[in-house]
Amino acid sequence: MLAQHLGEIRGLRQRLERSIATNDELRVKLEQRLRQSDPNSSEHGKEKSSVRSKKQTNKHLLSTLASFSVSANIYLTADDEKRREDERKLLEKLATTEAENLKLKEELAAQDADHKGMICWVLSAKLGTHKLVV
Numbered sequence: 001m002l003a004q005h006l007g008e009i010r011g012l013r014q015r016l017e018r019s020i021a022t023n024d025e026l027r028v029k030l031e032q033r034l035r036q037s038d039p040n041s042s043e044h045g046k047e048k049s050s051v052r053s054k055k056q057t058n059k060h061l062l063s064t065l066a067s068f069s070v071s072a073n074i075y076l077t078a079d080d081e082k083r084r085e086d087e088r089k090l091l092e093k094l095a096t097t098e099a100e101n102l103k104l105k106e107e108l109a110a111q112d113a114d115h116k117g118m119i120c121w122v123l124s125a126k127l128g129t130h131k132l133v134v
Contacts, residue, residue, distance in 0.1 A: 002079065005072050012068060016061050023054050 030051055 002076060005076065009069060009072055012065055016065050019061060020058055023058050026054065027051055
């Protein structure tokens with residue numbers, strides 16, 4: 001999901017960059033035409049208006065991309081923090097489980113020693129030696 005969001009952001013950024021480049025090229029061409037044309041003609045006003053409109057569109061696209069990037073970063077940061085918290089909890093649980101496992105091994109070793117001692121005592125009783133071996 002993270003990769004998908006990053007891919008979307010990259011795609012939007014590339015689209016915006018192409019749009020800006022196209023807009024810049026068109027503005028240069030328009031400026032060249034304006035220099036060549038009569039400054040009093042009505043075409044000059046229309047072209048100037050078109051340039052203004054394209055600049056506003058560019059600003060809007062940049063604003064939209066910035067807003068989307070901020071939202072994506074907030075989402076990804078929150079998701080990353082949750083993942084780190086989950087990892088911390090799992091590590092704590094692992095440490096607790098390992099400690100319990102060690103305690104159980106020690107108890108099992110103690111019980112095993114007790115059983116061996118009882119077996120020795122029973123065998124010695126049957127053999128008549130009655131020695132207590134621990």
